[in-house]
Amino acid sequence: MPDLEDKPRLDREIIAMRVAKELPNGGYVNLGIGIPTLVSAYLAPGQVVFYHSESGVLNCGPLAEEGEEDINLINAGGQFLQPVPGMSYFGSADAFAMIRGGHVDVTVLGAHQVSARGDLANWMLPQRGVGNVGGAMDLAAGADDVIVAMEHTDRQDHPKIVEECTLPLTGKGCVSLIVTDLAVVRCTPDGLVLEEVAPGWTAEEVQELTAARLMISPDLQEYQL
Amino acid sequence: MPSPERIDNQRLARRAARELASGEVALLGPGMPMLVPGVVPSGPGVTFLSDSGIVGVGHQAPQTTEAQGTSPGPGGSLLSTVELAALARAGYSTAAVLQPAQVSADGGFCHWTSEATPGLLPPGPAVEMAANAGRIVFMLPHTTTDGQPNIVPQCTLPIDGTVTRGVIVTDIGVLIIEQAGLTLTEVAPGWRSDDVISLTGASVSVATGLKEMEFSLDDMRPVNKVFSSGLEAVRDMPDGSTVMIDGFAGPGGMPHYLMVALRDHGARGLTMISNTAGIARIIGFGTPPGYQAIDHSILIENGQIRKAVASYPVSPSPARPSAFELAWQRGEVEIEVVPQGTLAERLRAGGAGVAAFYTPTGAGTLLTEGKETRMIDGREYVLETALHADYCLIRGYKADTMGNVVYKGTSRNFNAVMAPAAQITVIEVDEIVGPGELDPEAIVTPGVYVDRVVQRPSDFSPYE
């Protein structure tokens, strides 16, 4: 596999761009931190998405300019927001009623591992002995669609798509789509289906860097932007 | 022999109102109880909650119906039906004023709406209002229109609840409900106890100090929940208390001044329920560039915390551990990690009288190991229980002297859900205003849930 390790992969912005295509017009979307945060920059012209933040605001807009920071207007990552028309504020109980109640259409999360059954592990590395779960388990359990946006392998080039998660789970069978720097993989009741590959990559090469069996979609195509 | 005259509903309402003292929170059922706010004196005394969700303070004009909506007077606020039920269920009312059709000797009652529709028996709000109120004030005619007693040995209809402590005010007398039975304590002007007893179906003892009913109402001492300083407001917190302290993670919504007060007070062995166990100082979460926020870490460094219940207890970076993580590594503190939405919902349950609930969050994960699960509609749910606390330290933007609170932007976060979940809720605000100065539509936390209000001094800095 050494040749695959050096083979060029897509960058984080391209992953975000691909995820953006999945967001429904007029949908309510919660973006996790990391690659997911980048997604909002790549909406199609005219596309409307209402961003939900568990900090207690709906219809979050762009980040505040330097010098305009207001500690009373932040997103769940602690970034300062600009006030925009059409926002609403609410407390934590309502913020999570929205998530758990299935009112959030899509959440985009990062992951340590995703399993063949769509299990998600993204909150804890056991060696630390303690983890920050935050709202991850609520989003995994509650959002209609859970999209994982991540690198296909970890820093040691170990596959992050695995047969069974070895890290503590965030949610079972919750992931609907995995978008990586190599591929787009859909989680189905029958298993993982490889739907798209990065330019220059073959299905076989993606399978080599994946520790779960991938079914190849009959409509397999190149990464659709 | 002609009976003496019975008192009219207006005087009956005045007599019922004498049962309510300043600072009380009274739930009002439909019917005669709705007359009570119209007879009490003006000013911030008794808080009345009607079953349509209006929170009124002191004297209120009778509510109109059949309009798009009635608004409360100065100092009032508004609740949805679900919030009203939560308030009643959690036992926040000191009294419920209801009109039963029948009351039995053992305190069982049937609400007038149940009786009025035989076969259907709709109790409206009576079940939850009666079940959890501090005590009950019943208002009803002593007999039916054809002279049959409404106070009976046994209710002839299914009961809507059983009252162990309360008072019955009728158009001819006043009776006390106690475990031991009913006692006649007052009779209407011109009535003798024997005449009242003859119209009472249940057995009744007569109080030794039997009096004539009175209808005068004194002015009420205005409710004022303002404390002079943070330290005064937390001074009585004993060691070993459970305390909720707000903060999403950054300084927005964090009661910095009260946390400093708690540090200075020094109570130890505390169980702290909060979203983080203090990470703002370490990573600058939600903090303007160049500042370092005072956070929960000051209580940990002062050795006051025994256990933290949190969703995001430690710094995101192991390389920059928080005071809490260092204390945890030294074995000085315990930790319970709870998913953030489950934390919010457990707090909501605590403040809403819900003992436990089933949630899909965390099913099949480390955080719910050993917990009861149940399949509901083909999905696995985990049983989670309510969180309660002795104290709650929260942060608002403005409050009035009765404890009504408004927040600002995303700084509402856990404040609003914590306020009802603690025995003693202390709030720190930028500004305290008089009753009626906050728009009732804008009030998020009604004063019913707030015990102590403290103004953050203008020279206090939330940053180190």
Place this chain on the structure above:
Amino acid sequence: MTESTAYTKVFDSPAAALDDLFDGATLLISGHRGMGVPESLLRAVIESSVHDLTCICHGAWPHGDDSVDLDDLVKAGRVGKLITPHGFDPDRPGAVRSLWESGKLQIEIVPQGVLAEQLRAGGAGLGGVFIPDGIGTRFQDGQEVRRFNGRDYIFRGAIHADFALLRADSADLFGNLTYRGSQRNWNPPMAMAARISVAEVDEIFEPGGIDPELVITPGIFVKRVVQTL
């Protein structure tokens, strides 16, 4: 948000907003003793041809010729079952009473606080709650009772509905709602508990026309908005 005003939840008419209402649907209807009743939406349901609706609401409160109430919906033959804490007012008998008495309308009575909590549970994604309401009364019969900390509680499952008819004071194009006084009543829990919530309002604003601090029902719970007629 981009292109903010290009997106709107406002429908042309109550009928258009309820075009996909279907036979046998579960319908939540706000309003409490005549206050905050979605009258224009009720008229649209009356004029539709759906039948066998299950309606969950406070109850009937018929009040005059010009206004529309649950009672008119029942009279029009749209309703098969009512779930309510109140049913109908004994002093204002109407179609609800007569159809119930003749066995053509099924009524299930639920205490007000139980119903409100079940709606919230549905809207908040809970599988059910343990609450003390109704212990020691007929509302305990046949229910699962469990003891927590020395006190008995009854299990109550979540309620989910197909549609909710809401009545608010104002909305913006994104469905954020404010109420006026006691009009608020059942609206917030009902908005959460239905798959499709439709709000009838007096005034509709562009985004930014409503102070975000004053929004009581955020737009995420509201699919459609109509101007009251």
